[in-house]
Amino acid sequence: MVTTLAGSAGQQGSADGTGSAARFKFPVGVAVDSVTNVFVADSNNGTIRKITPAGVVTTLAGSAGQFGSSDGAGSAARFSVSYALAVDSAGDVYLADSGNHTIRKITPVGTVTTLAGSAGQIGSADGSGSTARFNRPQGVAVDSAGNVYVADTLNDRITRGTPRLRFDTSTGSLTVSNGLFRMRLTGSSGSTVIVERSANLQAWTPVQTNALPPGGLEVSVPVGPNPKQFFRARVIP
Amino acid sequence: MKTNRRISNSALLPRTTPRHRFASAPGWALLLLLAIGPLLKAVAALTNDQCAGAVPLSFNTFSSPLEYQMRTSSATETGDPTPACQPNFGRGVWFTVTSPNQNGVVVLRTCASSFDTVVQAYSGSCGALTPLACNNDTGVVCSPPARASVFFPVVAGQTYPLLVGGLGGAGGSLELQARFAEFFPVAATAGTEIAISNGVETVSATISFTFHDSCGSVKSWGVPVQNGTNVVVDIQSIHYVGVGCLAVLEPQSHTYELGSLAPGDYMFQWKNFGVPIMSVPFTVLPPTHTYTPYAVANFAGLPGVSGTNDATGSAARFNFPSGTAVDSTGIVYVADTDNHTIRKITPAGVATTLAGSAGQGGSTDGTGSAARFLFPAGVAVDRAGNVYVADGSFTIRKITPAGQVTTLAGSAGQQGSTNGTGSAARFNSPSGVAVDSGTNVYVADTENQMIRKLTPVGTN
Numbered sequence: 001m002v003t004t005l006a007g008s009a010g011q012q013g014s015a016d017g018t019g020s021a022a023r024f025k026f027p028v029g030v031a032v033d034s035v036t037n038v039f040v041a042d043s044n045n046g047t048i049r050k051i052t053p054a055g056v057v058t059t060l061a062g063s064a065g066q067f068g069s070s071d072g073a074g075s076a077a078r079f080s081v082s083y084a085l086a087v088d089s090a091g092d093v094y095l096a097d098s099g100n101h102t103i104r105k106i107t108p109v110g111t112v113t114t115l116a117g118s119a120g121q122i123g124s125a126d127g128s129g130s131t132a133r134f135n136r137p138q139g140v141a142v143d144s145a146g147n148v149y150v151a152d153t154l155n156d157r158i159t160r161g162t163p164r165l166r167f168d169t170s171t172g173s174l175t176v177s178n179g180l181f182r183m184r185l186t187g188s189s190g191s192t193v194i195v196e197r198s199a200n201l202q203a204w205t206p207v208q209t210n211a212l213p214p215g216g217l218e219v220s221v222p223v224g225p226n227p228k229q230f231f232r233a234r235v236i237p
Numbered sequence: 238m239k240t241n242r243r244i245s246n247s248a249l250l251p252r253t254t255p256r257h258r259f260a261s262a263p264g265w266a267l268l269l270l271l272a273i274g275p276l277l278k279a280v281a282a283l284t285n286d287q288c289a290g291a292v293p294l295s296f297n298t299f300s301s302p303l304e305y306q307m308r309t310s311s312a313t314e315t316g317d318p319t320p321a322c323q324p325n326f327g328r329g330v331w332f333t334v335t336s337p338n339q340n341g342v343v344v345l346r347t348c349a350s351s352f353d354t355v356v357q358a359y360s361g362s363c364g365a366l367t368p369l370a371c372n373n374d375t376g377v378v379c380s381p382p383a384r385a386s387v388f389f390p391v392v393a394g395q396t397y398p399l400l401v402g403g404l405g406g407a408g409g410s411l412e413l414q415a416r417f418a419e420f421f422p423v424a425a426t427a428g429t430e431i432a433i434s435n436g437v438e439t440v441s442a443t444i445s446f447t448f449h450d451s452c453g454s455v456k457s458w459g460v461p462v463q464n465g466t467n468v469v470v471d472i473q474s475i476h477y478v479g480v481g482c483l484a485v486l487e488p489q490s491h492t493y494e495l496g497s498l499a500p501g502d503y504m505f506q507w508k509n510f511g512v513p514i515m516s517v518p519f520t521v522l523p524p525t526h527t528y529t530p531y532a533v534a535n536f537a538g539l540p541g542v543s544g545t546n547d548a549t550g551s552a553a554r555f556n557f558p559s560g561t562a563v564d565s566t567g568i569v570y571v572a573d574t575d576n577h578t579i580r581k582i583t584p585a586g587v588a589t590t591l592a593g594s595a596g597q598g599g600s601t602d603g604t605g606s607a608a609r610f611l612f613p614a615g616v617a618v619d620r621a622g623n624v625y626v627a628d629g630s631f632t633i634r635k636i637t638p639a640g641q642v643t644t645l646a647g648s649a650g651q652q653g654s655t656n657g658t659g660s661a662a663r664f665n666s667p668s669g670v671a672v673d674s675g676t677n678v679y680v681a682d683t684e685n686q687m688i689r690k691l692t693p694v695g696t697n
Contacts, residue, residue: 002646002662007687009654030669030681116533124540132533139561151558157538
């Protein structure tokens with residue numbers, strides 16, 4: 001059964017509102033998060049829109065009719081031709097900003113950063129962050145480990161971006177129960193990581209060495225007698 | 238040198254002296270003066286009208302009410318050089334300041350004067366003057382600002398001539414304050430830290446100085462340095478604030494960006510008007526932890542080479558790939574738009590064709606290569622591995638993991654905006670598609686300016 005979640009047939013605009021009162025201007029990309037908020041790359045408005053399950057449309061980032069490449073918070077950010085969207089389990093939105101040849105990231109509160117590529121720089125170089133190059137990327141996807149896949153359209157290829165190794169600090173990821181301190185390590189799935197602990201940041205004791213599974217590595221460590229324990233994780237060759 | 242002494246020259250009077258010596262004289266005396274003015278003028282020429290007669294000034298503190306005053310109206314123009322900062326100058330008079338037995342900084346002000354003043358400080362001696370600092374109004378901390386203040390470094394025991402006069406030859410009541418500040422660092426430390434923001438490493442260093450001011454107090458001042466190499470800070474570039482008896486450096490933040498700073502040994506040099514005072518070595522340590530920024534690498538396909546090959550990594554070929562999705566096992570799905578196919582890439586980079594046939598555009602449902610797509614745009618994948626496609630034939634397609642393709646909604650080649658079930662629904666250039674955990678499908682129905690939702694009820 002097909003229904004209209006938001007917008008009105010043939011009516012262009014940028015108005016926020018509920019359901020058919022909202023307006024879009026050539027929406028191209030769409031993504032949905034774990035609580036069924038829908039995110040829209042509202043291409044000709046240069047904005048990222050958010051639609052709640054009740055159909056309430058707001059502008060998460062960008063300013064309608066204002067195009068550019070600025071990172072920033074909410075309406076201060078600018079996009080060029082925004083194309084496809086993806087959203088990860090933490091609610092971060094990834095955008096193929098085709099006109100800027102970059103991949104942007106938008107947090108749930110609308111803070112926009114440039115994840116990879118450099119605005120206005122066309123190319124096909126592999127690299128870290130702003131040293132990577134794309135040519136009109138029009139597709140983006142993110143897996144549970146935070147790897148970002150990009151359809152680098154005019155380069156006729158697919159790229160994979162791997163995130164840095166990090167402890168997941170989102171709610172519920174760091175817990176103490178049954179005498180165990182539990183944490184979750186995320187990064188590029190498949191890489192081998194070692195987790196170590198220390199009481200003084202000088203002497204480090206290995207805790208666990210594992211290949212990082214998709215979705216991250218659960219690490220459980222008995223709560224020791226020391227009032228403080230430090231943990232570090234690193235990728236080993 | 239904090240003791241103030243009055244200068245025993247008739248032209249220099251303590252402030253308590255009436256400014257107009259003759260104001261209280263009887264009227265006849267004034268008339269007489271006017272009558273014999275030319276004669277008197279020659280006789281009563283100011284002793285400091287020329288450099289050779291310069292009056293030595295003692296140092297004062299700006300908080301003191303004691304100031305020095307003289308009248309410059311009878312000063313002549315003869316023989317005075319032109320101040321570097323203001324050629325329109327006249328009625329100059331001369332002073333000297335002599336540094337005590339210390340290097341330091343001299344500050345001279347004319348704040349309380351009755352006319353617009355210009356000050357030029359020199360090193361050397363009369364006849365062999367080298368201009369040092371000159372000031373008309375710029376940056377003057379006086380009120381009104383049309384006075385002058387100069388700030389220049391002095392070497393222990395040296396005497397410095399000063400030329401003070403009026404803008405455009407103005408004269409009047411000149412009031413002078415001169416202050417000496419002993420100003421040298423007694424300690425310096427340098428530290429660095431590594432800051433990481435937004436995936437980019439930046440190195441910043443802070444160099445802190447401790448120095449004595451003229452009252453013997455110890456002051457600290459830090460210089461933040463970002464991405465610096467060898468760093469030079471010159472006192473000349475730092476504004477001073479004359480408060481009380483202190484030579485206080487304005488605690489504003491100076492940031493020096495001189496390029497990329499790699500780990501290594503560097504030198505920080507502090508200069509006093511170009512003269513090195515001290516050098517501080519500092520070391521930038523390598524990052525204390527390994528940080529891997531977001532790294533992008535080619536996954537499948539070869540940049541700039543289009544084609545249709547199913548193969549691994551860069552041996553595979555695509556033709557205008559656009560929509561992309563990834564499932565829970567890490568398999569990536571791509572709408573290979575200009576090939577009219579849906580591709581599938583394993584985590585190891587092995588690309589295959591899930592459905593459609595390269596170069597064969599169409600709308601036929603079927604299994605695998607028997608199915609046809611027409612410039613497919615967006616793709617999405619649900620938890621069960623079903624793939625949803627926003628197809629260029631104005632339809633939403635569904636592909637099972639076995640490759641069976643059906644048309645979920647819309648009718649091939651039929652544009653419209655009708656809501657409804659299955660083939661009764663219409664779309665107009667649907668380009669983006671997403672699916673939630675309940676297999677509701679969301680469509681960016683681009684040319685309809687709408688977001689559509691497909692719920693898995695009835696027959697779809």
